[in-house]
Amino acid sequence: xxxxxxxxxxxxxFLYISPFMILLFIFAYYPLYGWVYAFFDYTPPIPxxxxxxVGLQWFRSLVENEVKVDQLLQVIKNTxxxxxxxxxxxxxxxxxxxxxxEIKAVRFRKFIQTVTTLPNFISWVLVYSLAFSMFSSEGVIxxxxxxxxxxxxxxxxxxxxxxVWITMWMWTTWKALGWSAILYIAAIMGIDDSLYEAAHVDxxxxxxxxxxxxxxxxxxxxxxxxxLQIASFLNNGLEQYFVFxxxxxxxxxxxxxxxxxxxxxxxxxxxxxxxxxxxxxxxxVVLLFSVNGLSKMLRGESIV
Amino acid sequence: xxxxxxxxxxxxxxxxxxxQKTRYKLSATDKFISVVIYTLFxxxxxxxxxxxxxxxxxxxxxxxxxxxxxxxxFPKHIHFQNYIDVFKIPGLGHAALISLGRTVIGxxxxxxxxxxxxxxxxxxxxxxxxxWYRFTVITMFFSxxxxxxxxxxxxxxxxxxxxxxxxxxxxxxxxxxxxxxxxESTPKELQQAASIDGxxxxxxxxxxxxxxxxxxxxxxxxxxxxxxxNSFQDTLLLVTDSNLYSLQFxxxxxxxxASSLSTMVNLQNAGSTAMSSLSTKQTTTSIRMTVTIIVVAxxxxxxxxxxxxxxxxxxIGAVKG
Numbered sequence: 001x002x003x004x005x006x007x008x009x010x011x012x013x014f015l016y017i018s019p020f021m022i023l024l025f026i027f028a029y030y031p032l033y034g035w036v037y038a039f040f041d042y043t044p045p046i047p048x049x050x051x052x053x054v055g056l057q058w059f060r061s062l063v064e065n066e067v068k069v070d071q072l073l074q075v076i077k078n079t080x081x082x083x084x085x086x087x088x089x090x091x092x093x094x095x096x097x098x099x100x101x102e103i104k105a106v107r108f109r110k111f112i113q114t115v116t117t118l119p120n121f122i123s124w125v126l127v128y129s130l131a132f133s134m135f136s137s138e139g140v141i142x143x144x145x146x147x148x149x150x151x152x153x154x155x156x157x158x159x160x161x162x163x164v165w166i167t168m169w170m171w172t173t174w175k176a177l178g179w180s181a182i183l184y185i186a187a188i189m190g191i192d193d194s195l196y197e198a199a200h201v202d203x204x205x206x207x208x209x210x211x212x213x214x215x216x217x218x219x220x221x222x223x224x225x226x227x228l229q230i231a232s233f234l235n236n237g238l239e240q241y242f243v244f245x246x247x248x249x250x251x252x253x254x255x256x257x258x259x260x261x262x263x264x265x266x267x268x269x270x271x272x273x274x275x276x277x278x279x280x281x282x283x284x285v286v287l288l289f290s291v292n293g294l295s296k297m298l299r300g301e302s303i304v
Numbered sequence: 305x306x307x308x309x310x311x312x313x314x315x316x317x318x319x320x321x322x323x324q325k326t327r328y329k330l331s332a333t334d335k336f337i338s339v340v341i342y343t344l345f346x347x348x349x350x351x352x353x354x355x356x357x358x359x360x361x362x363x364x365x366x367x368x369x370x371x372x373x374x375x376x377x378f379p380k381h382i383h384f385q386n387y388i389d390v391f392k393i394p395g396l397g398h399a400a401l402i403s404l405g406r407t408v409i410g411x412x413x414x415x416x417x418x419x420x421x422x423x424x425x426x427x428x429x430x431x432x433x434x435x436w437y438r439f440t441v442i443t444m445f446f447s448x449x450x451x452x453x454x455x456x457x458x459x460x461x462x463x464x465x466x467x468x469x470x471x472x473x474x475x476x477x478x479x480x481x482x483x484x485x486x487x488e489s490t491p492k493e494l495q496q497a498a499s500i501d502g503x504x505x506x507x508x509x510x511x512x513x514x515x516x517x518x519x520x521x522x523x524x525x526x527x528x529x530x531x532x533x534n535s536f537q538d539t540l541l542l543v544t545d546s547n548l549y550s551l552q553f554x555x556x557x558x559x560x561x562a563s564s565l566s567t568m569v570n571l572q573n574a575g576s577t578a579m580s581s582l583s584t585k586q587t588t589t590s591i592r593m594t595v596t597i598i599v600v601a602x603x604x605x606x607x608x609x610x611x612x613x614x615x616x617x618x619x620i621g622a623v624k625g
Contacts, residue, residue: 034452143373277449
């Protein structure tokens, strides 16, 4: 009787959460079914059931169709360029945290921390709006340059096709740097005081303390975050690039996520877009497993 | 290390002239480093704040001056007409309601579901608990992609549907992890005692765990609310009906087409008053900037108050996630 009761409670508990599991299935798992569109020649408004099955035609077109190959190579170059920049400067939040905690004036430090984390909480649309107000032809920066007599004609920062990767990286950094530093600040706060004292006793200088005490204790955090960044190498996201894209910078701003969006919602090529999406998702999962394996090998600990 | 220099007695053995010399030199370097640190951080803080400040002073300055980009450090000819006029743009008030609605409803549902699921996943006797927990958490690490998402949502009739704003975020793995970690940090005896007293799972959840979880739920609520308020991509993908446009989406449209709106507001004003002088006449810049401030205002207002919740959230998440 007792075991029956136990089992029924156990199953009742599952029943309580089952509606949520159904929701989760619909919004996280069912979209994977959308991948079938990659194997059909789907052109709305003809429904999928009446679209012809084409097998791997779209996947083949990605390597055979010359126009598509050129486009895709450019997009992959952009994706690698911008994700590469992010990886290259992935140590920045760590350095930010190290030097922020070096500030001994507590109120100043708190102020800096509060102010620099703020941009993380505004949307990319708002970032774009701020960018527009600052950098458009009648924006503040051009106004400043004109007042100082440095320029005759406004500089078209946002319509430029040059340095797009770097400006995009700068916006990401502006938005996220302060926030990403918080994890490292937490790691620094967690350092045992006796380590500092020992360093003092040994007569270590400020930079030596940073190099031999602070830095080593942050490396585990850095490693995990770096691995996660590598795992999401192909996932730059859509919003930032969507809001900043225009006719002038389109060639160098299209990352995979934006390209996939433009192909489908702009060009109506749903099937080919789904094919790329699918490859991207699969590669991302492989990347995640790889870095997880690497982490297990190097640290004996998995990250996911 | 200035405090160290003040206590040389700590290491009398190695106290030589050479040491003192290097220490003196290094403390000068230290001072230099400090100056550099303070300057760089102040500069970065300025870059973070100035755009917001700039837009605020522009919206209250004379519109003909702000349109030329000449308001740089201080407002010029202060007036508040823009904040009255901006609500004459058709659709703005409605979009504000949509954004507010999705933030309030979406956040409540997300917080409720995260609390309940976080609690339930801590119940060791639940049937196949480990499986369902993994089933939930693993969704953080893959996605079908935006177009497959769009196509399947459309097949479920979730395009041009307010539900598309709130249902997908109800089950949020990250928040569930936060709550579960919190619940597991509370003493087991609490639940056991209640259970012996005859309380069922639901009673334990509502009467005991929910009140205890308030701090972590506040953190979840603030994260969820910011996410809802800032959400843009779902409107972009799933909504074509202008009755469902959110503030973020409308702002994006305004940035690209503010000129026609300013003409329209000016026409409305021309009929009603004679005072639409150059300084209060709406320009593309004044409309765009005023709407920007309205969209960002909730974030700017709540952020300083709740900053510690954000920090707490990411810390707990980092330990467990």
